[in-house]
Amino acid sequence: MDELIKHAGQINQQLSRYGVKFGIYKNGRFNERLFPFDAISRVVSAEEWRRLEKGLIQRVDALNAFLEDIYGSKKSIIKDNVVPEEFVYLASGYLPECEGYPPPKGIYSHISGIDLVQDKNGDWFVLEDNLRIPSGASYPLIAREMCRKCSPETFRKKKIVDNRNYGALLREVMGFVNTGGANVILTPGRYNAAYFEHSLLAEMSQAILAEVGDLVVEENILYYRSYDGKQRVGSVYRRISDEFIDPLYFKRESLIGVPNIMSVYRSGNVAMVNAPGNGVADDKGIYYFVPKMIKYYLNEDPILLNAPTYLPFYEGDRKFVLENIENLVIKDVAEAGGYGVVFGNSLPKEKLAELKEKILENPRRFIAQEVIDFKGLPLMLDGKRVERKADFRAYVLTAGQTKVWPSGLTRFSTDPASFIVNSSQGGGFKDTWVLC
Amino acid sequence: MKWLFFHYDTFLEFEQPVREHQFVLRCEPTTNGRQRVVRADVVIKPRVPINILKDGFGNMVQTGCIPFEHTSFHYSSEGEVFVFENNRDETLLNPVFRYPSSLTKASPDMLGFFQGIGVKKGEKACDAAEIVMDAVGKHFEYIPGSTDTSTTAAQAFDKKAGVCQDYTHAFISFMRLAGYPARYANGLLVGEGASHAWAEIYEDGCWIGFDPTRNSQVSDDYLRFCVGRDFDDCSIERGVFFGDSGQRQTVQIKVYEASQVKQGQSRSWS
Numbered sequence: 221m222d223e224l225i226k227h228a229g230q231i232n233q234q235l236s237r238y239g240v241k242f243g244i245y246k247n248g249r250f251n252e253r254l255f256p257f258d259a260i261s262r263v264v265s266a267e268e269w270r271r272l273e274k275g276l277i278q279r280v281d282a283l284n285a286f287l288e289d290i291y292g293s294k295k296s297i298i299k300d301n302v303v304p305e306e307f308v309y310l311a312s313g314y315l316p317e318c319e320g321y322p323p324p325k326g327i328y329s330h331i332s333g334i335d336l337v338q339d340k341n342g343d344w345f346v347l348e349d350n351l352r353i354p355s356g357a358s359y360p361l362i363a364r365e366m367c368r369k370c371s372p373e374t375f376r377k378k379k380i381v382d383n384r385n386y387g388a389l390l391r392e393v394m395g396f397v398n399t400g401g402a403n404v405i406l407t408p409g410r411y412n413a414a415y416f417e418h419s420l421l422a423e424m425s426q427a428i429l430a431e432v433g434d435l436v437v438e439e440n441i442l443y444y445r446s447y448d449g450k451q452r453v454g455s456v457y458r459r460i461s462d463e464f465i466d467p468l469y470f471k472r473e474s475l476i477g478v479p480n481i482m483s484v485y486r487s488g489n490v491a492m493v494n495a496p497g498n499g500v501a502d503d504k505g506i507y508y509f510v511p512k513m514i515k516y517y518l519n520e521d522p523i524l525l526n527a528p529t530y531l532p533f534y535e536g537d538r539k540f541v542l543e544n545i546e547n548l549v550i551k552d553v554a555e556a557g558g559y560g561v562v563f564g565n566s567l568p569k570e571k572l573a574e575l576k577e578k579i580l581e582n583p584r585r586f587i588a589q590e591v592i593d594f595k596g597l598p599l600m601l602d603g604k605r606v607e608r609k610a611d612f613r614a615y616v617l618t619a620g621q622t623k624v625w626p627s628g629l630t631r632f633s634t635d636p637a638s639f640i641v642n643s644s645q646g647g648g649f650k651d652t653w654v655l656c
Numbered sequence: 657m658k659w660l661f662f663h664y665d666t667f668l669e670f671e672q673p674v675r676e677h678q679f680v681l682r683c684e685p686t687t688n689g690r691q692r693v694v695r696a697d698v699v700i701k702p703r704v705p706i707n708i709l710k711d712g713f714g715n716m717v718q719t720g721c722i723p724f725e726h727t728s729f730h731y732s733s734e735g736e737v738f739v740f741e742n743n744r745d746e747t748l749l750n751p752v753f754r755y756p757s758s759l760t761k762a763s764p765d766m767l768g769f770f771q772g773i774g775v776k777k778g779e780k781a782c783d784a785a786e787i788v789m790d791a792v793g794k795h796f797e798y799i800p801g802s803t804d805t806s807t808t809a810a811q812a813f814d815k816k817a818g819v820c821q822d823y824t825h826a827f828i829s830f831m832r833l834a835g836y837p838a839r840y841a842n843g844l845l846v847g848e849g850a851s852h853a854w855a856e857i858y859e860d861g862c863w864i865g866f867d868p869t870r871n872s873q874v875s876d877d878y879l880r881f882c883v884g885r886d887f888d889d890c891s892i893e894r895g896v897f898f899g900d901s902g903q904r905q906t907v908q909i910k911v912y913e914a915s916q917v918k919q920g921q922s923r924s925w926s
Contacts, residue, residue, distance in 0.1 A: 309752045316752050319712035440707035468680045468894045479678035479896045483719040
């Protein structure tokens with residue numbers, strides 16, 4: 221690792237040349253900035269990884285079962301009173317346009333990004349599921365590549381699981397649900413914050429990288445159009461969110477979507493990775509119910525824990541939340557990306573009273589969580605070794621079986637007081653080493 | 657029961673040629689508890705292949721693309737449907753119809769109004785619907801052109817004016833506030849020269865039609881094309897194309913009872 225720290229400057233220079241950037245909207249303005257890399261990796265032992273892996277597979281399998289249940293005709297988890305109806309139908313990610321059509325092979329979430337933190341005792345907690353278009357896999361991929369160039373011995377001597385199989389996993393995922401035709405990664409274009417990632421993943425998975433004008437629907441078939449003619453598309457890993465994907469079904473003013481792609485999809489003529497409508501399962505309100513889903517669909521005890529969460533929707537929880545608000549994190553379920561997250565202890569008295577009133581007015585809109593004092597990781601800041609809060613995003617891929625990529629994105633906050641490590645909120649990243 | 661003949665025609669004319677015109681149509685009636693389709697044909701011009709599928713609400717959808725340049729788009733839906741008098745469509749409930757949608761979300765003013773109209777807890781859905789329908793009818797004045805297709809229930813409520821779409825949105829909004837599932841229905845009505853919107857509410861496993869614009873239950877004069885949370889789910893036509901062009905739309909509708917055909921009415925459209 222010391223070898224890598226020496227080369228950290230060079231690695232970061234290389235990363236910036238490759239365009240490893242992140243775009244942030246702040247005060248209504250779009251800024252692109254480098255995503256700083258820290259050379260001290262997170263290290264996960266083989267034994268710890270096996271447990272994490274099992275828990276992640278279990279969680280994603282349950283979430284897929286939930287999506288199949290909700291968008292199918294049974295909706296049994298609602299009928300059996302495990303998940304209250306309003307949490308499903310008031311979730312902004314629930315799309316009735318997806319009712320009554322099972323996607324190819326019944327898979328909804330092909331690529332899931334599960335965010336976890338580790339507390340001081342070493343226990344892992346899931347903070348959030350991302351089943352729409354979780355980004356970030358390219359960062360550890362490219363960083364590992366740079367590290368390998370700077371210090372090949374590190375990877376020769378240490379027994380670190382090779383993470384270069386992400387492209388192959390992605391290819392397997394797209395291929396498994398392919399309805400006949402090419403695999404395509406659809407990007408909103410090179411001004412998108414994650415364009416670098418889209419192009420890298422296309423290259424690694426040997427898929428075609430398409431922009432919106434390249435895809436066209438004819439006679440209910442999706443085609444990729446280029447100067448060499450057109451070819452049929454069987455699987456599209458789209459990096460455009462649901463509401464913009466098809467102006468004939470969702471936002472009418474969307475210019476980045478493919479008109480009628482939803483018709484092709486609903487006719488079974490193309491697979492969409494991930495399926496539209498997944499937002500209902502990674503909703504902040506639904507999060508509370510994921511351990512119950514695992515029990516309900518798989519009849520297993522959850523291996524990974526949720527952070528202790530309270531739903532003001534339930535009277536008992538509401539009372540607890542209002543009394544203990546100073547010690548809780550309050551999250552607005554309508555917001556994403558680290559926005560709408562408030563730490564009770566950071567608010568002045570009037571604001572706290574305001575928040576309490578909001579909760580009483582609309583209890584379903586909020587969840588409250590205990591602050592997990594999660595483990596900090598060492599990192600180099602201005603030449604000094606310091607400790608900062610860090611989380612971990614695991615990438616879980618579902619084809620015939622669900623597999624966890626033996627790597628992942630470790631993000632940290634540079635602000636010593638902050639617990640929010642979302643890349644949209646600033647901060648940097650580390651490589652994650654899984655040991656053999 | 658009525659045996660209805662219908663003929664629905666829309667002509668879109670573009671000032672400049674357009675191309676790569678992708679469209680989605682919802683103008684074909686489906687067979688369900690309240691109506692049985694004997695025959696239904698959707699034809700478009702220019703002629704391109706049409707694909708038929710069902711959307712998430714169970715509506716028949718016709719999709720297609722006119723890749724080449726064209727200056728007009730004509731689609732017609734024509735056929736015969738038996739409409740039953742019972743006004744009941746038995747289906748499983750998608751609970752989404754219990755919750756507000758973008759066009760039917762109630763404003764604080766609407767909430768206040770709702771509390772004043774006296775729908776009692778535990779009231780039968782149909783009784784509640786009569787009360788709400790009455791209140792909506794008294795609040796609104798029917799003024800064509802006072803609203804457009806993007807007007808929300810709250811905006812129309814403020815204006816105290818609107819057309820069938822607005823009456824229906826407001827009605828749905830209040831019914832959902834009262835806790836009853838309600839949905840938007842779009843179709844044709846005997847004697848009307850434009851498409852018509854009404855609402856359906858769910859009781860005892862059935863959808864029952866109410867027409868807030870006419871303050872009455874739906875009869876066998878109503879032929880249904882599609883249903884959804886609100887107008888947005890029920891657009892008869894949605895399209896996008898390449899080209900910088902203004903457009904003009906003409907709609908022609910005929911709906912009448914089969915018996916009138918026997919009485920010698922000419923099939924003037926043929």
